Amino acid sequence: MRALVLTAYDGRPESLRVESRPVPRPTTGQVLVRVAAAPINPADLMFMRGQYGIRKPLPVVPGLEASGTVVDSGGVAGRLLVGRRVACVAPGEGDGLWAEYAAVPLGQCLPLRSQVSDEQGASLFINPFTAWVLMERAKEGGHAALAQTAAAGTMGRMLLALAKRRGVALVNVVRRPEQVALLQDLGAEYVLSTHEPEFEERLLRVCHELKVSLAFDPVGGRLTGQLLHALPEGGTVIVYGALSEQECRIAPADLIFGRKRVEGFWLSEWHRQGFGAAQIKALMGVPSLVGQTLETPVRARLPLESAGEAVRIASADMTSGKVLFMPGQGQSP
Template sequence: MKVIQFEQTGKPADILKPVDLPTPEPKAGQARVRVVASPINPSDLMFVQNRYGIRPQLPSLAGFEGMGVVDAVGEGVEISVGSRVSFTGLGSWGEFIIVHHKAVIPVPDAMTDDIAAQLFVNPFTAYAMVQDSGVPEGGWLMLTAAGSAFGKLVIQLCAKRGIKTIGTVRRDDLNDELTKLGLTEIINTETDDMATRIREITGGKGVPCVLDAVGGPTATEAMKCLGKGGVMLIYGLLSEQDPSLNVGLMIFRELTVKGFWLSDWMRRADAQVRQEVSKNVIEWLTTGDAQLPVEARYGLDQIAEAVEHADRPGRWGKILITP
């Protein structure tokens, strides 16, 4: 089988290569999935650069999620061969992958391959973070990098729940699309003073929660937008810069800054919560209400071009690997 592998960490386009490996057989509790499509997420690229929460054991496979068709199962696995599934597991950028049966989610016929390929990382993170934000219906939730695939999901989920959203962008070319998805207010970080705009929008109260993916100066300014007792949930570092924490603000506004990683959230959540989230996310994505656009598809032999495209500013949709 053909898979994407890297033997050293570094710039993804330089080190990711297609290689031929023997097709593995599933052991007890495992399923083998013939991969149909797998997205390129920021976490995938961070892992290849050794900047993620788990470290690659070299040589390493790449890609953390995807969708496909169950090809074979090991002992004790009840999933039927031929089932369409979404899955998580290292090595999704390949023709086949072995995954634990608990990391496989059967997807309904009404769900397209494109959406099923993106079912886990962004939708589950969006659902969990909006839950953890504690923002009620009618309240304000602020998010940085609003034009990202994740940001668009948060906007749509909040609109569905009646939560008002304020999103930051660096360019105005996606403003119309974001507004149609349900974004209430837009702040351009290149031309607007973030804290001033937030005071205008919220009548001086500030927002109760910020979801930050950028770090650096953007996160530093976003902290000033929090109201009394506000919380900033940091889930990414697109700027590759740490923010500066204003200790005075943290003390006198009683602010909380904490990290969010879906893997840890899933480990903390009990089985009932995980099942509820899975059910709600699948129902939400199957209705067709949520948009998960795909900008381009690449084969395994085009991996360098694919990861360069995924890292390109101004994308409007996800990049998929289609073995």
């Protein structure tokens, strides 16, 4: 089979190359998935730079999530999935999903509904489940108004859709004026661009007027501090990404005198908590929304051989949609 192999944790597209490898054999508790589509997420780019929460011995096949068809099983339990289309998450050890075939733990596969395409199913886990869990956190905490950065990205649009669905006010922060119009067309009422004059003053004013008490930030850097400062006393910012590739800059006074907090969120850690009530509720709720309320725009579909181009496109502009690897577009030796 053909697989993309990462040879160095330097983030360079040149460190990805296509290799011919044996098709993996699923062991007990695993199934073999013929991969249909696999997205390039910000988490994948962090993994390629060696900055993600999981660092595997090199060389390794990257790719954190995908969709495909189960073609074999390593045990009796997985035989029920043979022939079924699934969304899947890469195992914590060993190779990932940027390949024609992948051996995946049975518990990290979720059957796709008939109305969900392979393209939408490829992005079923990371963004939709993160958006769901963050909004559940807001609901459980009784937060009547929220704020978010990177609001024009795929995750931002999902959070917007869930906020609208639940009738919660959401302040959306974007980087460019054209993104303001994009979100307004999607029904967003409160949209601010960081390039607007007096951005920080406007953000503070609207957050206080709406009494925003919880905010979501996948950017980091200076923006985390700006967001925290804008919240009323006692507010919390949850950082779930590092798009700026910079350290969060926070004023100590906001923590000390404003009684505000900054927390981190990683979906993998939430998943490791096991199948409690929150996990079961998400597993029941998210799949029914994928491809509809929780839709993933797709910008480009490329074969494994176009890895360099795919990574460059995905790194340049995340607002236009996901870049998908389509392993079936190439010819297996």
